[in-house]
């Protein structure tokens with residue numbers, strides 16, 4: 400199980416041989432500047448993106464009315480993104496180079512530490528999109 404607290408109230412309403420997944424996406428706007436690139440690379444210049452963050456929560460069981468977890472539980476991530484990432488210079492927000500890959504890992508770890516999930520549910524992946532055509536994902540199998 401991931402997270403500091405369990406939202407595991409209510410009866411288990413389904414357990415199958417397969418796995419259930421839910422997805423929720425969030426958006427924020429931010430600037431960044433990437434180091435470690437060849438001289439003249441466009442991403443070494445200050446620029447911005449309209450980021451999309453997609454979270455995947457997985458579980459072998461459903462609880463309550465038939466939820467992996469209530470989508471509303473994931474709004475904690477929206478508040479975190481609004482408060483800490485939106486309209487910020489990402490180089491000042493994270494301790495790593497703010498590539499999509501690194502942002503996916505940072506946000507995965509945040510979700511695993513902060514989202515309250517029912518027993519058996521876990522953060523499986525976080526995907527960060529800089530554009531509709533380019534994205535990165537950090538994924539971890541059932542811990």
Ligand SMILES: Nc1nc2c(c(=O)[nH]1)N=C([C@H](O)[C@H](O)COP(=O)(O)OP(=O)(O)OP(=O)(O)O)CN2
Nearest residue numbers: 433441442446448497498499500529530532533535
């Ligand atoms: N593996 C990664 N490659 C790149 C990343 C990254 O996070 N991971 N990031 C960048 C830059 O942030 C850049 O702004 C985005 O790159 P790119 O998609 O190539 O740029 P455009 O949106 O302008 O797309 P075009 O196809 O060139 O129009 C670079 N690489």
Ligand SMILES: [Zn+2]
Nearest residue numbers: 431442446448
């Ligand atoms: Zn960029």
